[in-house]
Amino acid sequence: MKSIKEINQKIREGNICVVTASEMKDLVSELGVEKAAKEVDVVTTGTFGAMCSSGVFMNFGHSDPPIRMQRVWLNDVEAYTGIAAVDAYLGVTQLSEKSEEYGGAHVIEELVRGKEVTLRAISKGTDCYPRKEIVTEISLEDINQAEMVNPRNAYQRYKAATNSSNQILRTYMGTLLPNFGNVSFAGCGEISPLNNDPDYRTIGVGTRIFLCGAKGYVIGEGSQHCPPYGTLMVKGNLKEMKPEFMRAAVFPGYGVTMYVGIGIPIPVLDAEMAKATAIRDEEIWTEIIDFGVARRERPVIKRVNYAELKSGKVEINGEEVRVSPLSSIYMAEKIMKELKRQIEAGEFFLSAPVERISKDCVLKPMRLKEVKLVRSVMTPAITVEPETSVEEASKIMIQKGINHIPVVKEGRLVGIITSWDVAKAVAMKKVGRVAEVMTRKVITTMPDEPVEIAARKMEKHDISALPVVDAKRRVVGMVTSEDLSKLLAR
Amino acid sequence: MMLQLKFDPKTVKKPIISLATLEASALLNIIRASVGPREGELVVEVEEGKAEKVVEVLKSYGVEVHSIKKAVERDEEKCVHCGACISICPVEAIGFDDEKRVVVNTTKCIHCGSCVNVCPMKALALP
Ligand code: SF4
Ligand code: SF4
DSSP states (O other), X not given: OOOHHHHHHHHHHTOOOEEEHHHHXXXXXXXXHXXXXXXXOEEEEEEEEEOXXXXXXXXXXXXXXXXXXXXXXXXXXXXXXXXXXXXXXXXXXXXBSSOTTOBHHHHHHHHHTTOOEEEEEEOOOOSSOOOXXXXXXXXTTTXXXXXXXXXXXXXXXXXXXXXXXXXXXXXXXXXXXXXXXXXXXXXXXXXXXXXXXXXXXXXXXXXXXXXXXXXXXXXXXXXXXXXXXXXXXXXXXXXXXXXXXXXXXXXXXXXXXXEEEEEXXXXXXXXXXXXXXXXXXXXXXXXXXXXXXXXXXXXXXXXXEHHHHHTTEEEETTEEEEEXXXXXXXXXXXXHHHHHHHHXXXXXXXXXXXXXXXXXXXXOOOOOSOOOBGGGTOBXXXXXXXXXXXXXXHHHHHHHTOSEEEEEETTEEEEEEEHHHHHHHHXXXXXXXXXXXXXXXXXXBOXXXXXXXXXXXXXXXXXXXXXXXXXXXXXXXXXXXXXXXXXXXX | OEEEEEEOTTGGGSOHHHHHHHHHTOOEEEEEEEEOSSOEEEEEEXXXXXXXXXXXXXXXXXXXXXXXXXXXXXXXXXXXXXXXXXXXXXXXXXXXXXXXXXXXXXXXXXXXXXXXXXXXXXXXXXX
């Protein structure tokens, strides 16, 4: 048994034994748990990945005459000001009002790199804060406080992603190729902090950590903390951070986020901690889920461990699928080594948690009044056959006042003909059978799909109606953008 | 080898790829294509031995031809070695080295540009 006090004493005396989490695995295999526990005092762990739930509290100082900032922008990225006069919180994912590819993360990175950013604020003016507008340049030096406070970081493990649909998806898990074209996963597995202390014995409120190059602290469990998918809420002084351990990122088609680097030292208090820090990727399990289904409960494709994910290939439906990590193992290693160096050099001391974080999972879905399904808005479909004449189809459209008719053959959907197709056919003097002018690749919905998803499909493909089909591709109805907009506007 | 072809409003209307295939009796593999009504750009792969002849034929029809030698470029300053690009590459030209650093196998890269659009750090570019 060792105490944190004793460990810190060793750091002070310069005879501390620190190893990185990667080194620890081999050490325990070699020496066994008991002996490793005696030899090693601290194991450094690390992670470097996209952490959307991050941001910075800033206090800008008062201008003369003073302003109570009601809204404030830094390089056109708005920060939250529903707090005191010149305090604001800039979240990393907040987008610039001028560019889709610039956001809060970029502003934060620029500040850390010592650059100036443009601050613009407006107010209605009060007796105590008469000023109504201000535009100025600020740098990190000019700001009184800049405290990074991240509500959810350092995910212990994360669901991996794939895509069963026939379209490319651009998600917060990166670009997912169609038809199970690839898999992406986040998290660093066996070297990631929480996996090395799964009972949260030493990582708790008050644990001193490495946060983007600065000394930071765990201030509680993170939002959506749900062991073994644990998370941490952390803080650290932005002014002490180093640009090499943080990076603004743009996930194409999704948005802006920030790669945050975190290192946590784990004191090897006893054999139990030595055993915990010996954990291997093979023992860390997660699931690959299907982003092709845009629902809260995305279907689980398979259970995998981090060793399989890190191998670069997993098998799905008998085929080898290539895997991309999204977290940087290289950077995580770099962080572990840097933290190890700091401890050995007597620059970093460990702290015992003043309170433990929860080992229970509280993860409630959002309570919605009601999930509206396509079933409730669809209308009966009028269909034609491929052999029907275009003239006949156009008559039906006029009579029924509709613009889309699904084309069915032997009960199954084979195409769709729209009033646009008819007009085109007439213009090109090709008024033959429906089969000649219909669109064969039909975007469809299903009766139990939520209306938001149907609406998103129409928006994405720039179309105004979807045939509703059952599992056997029989047409059971139609839903139009008008039906949906009436409903969603309510 | 890889060739970049640029078509102007005149050349873009002619079936030049087919003509080049026939006249040089070489197979052309289209790697990348963006063709509009007034201009076009293609990247094609040709066997080494036939490249000279193909270039000659293409030029005779007024196509601007550049040979591409360099692979996709990764900016070491910007790259954080996240690996997001790895599974996107159709020819497995991107992978990790022993230290978990991302490396591009420059001889394998076929210039498709897929990886360029997925990198969260904008660290990749086609030269
Ligand atoms: S996606 Fe970009 S940052 Fe990530 S490894 Fe590839 S080049 Fe580097
Ligand atoms: S340009 Fe295409 S072939 Fe070259 S590395 Fe990128 S994805 Fe692979």
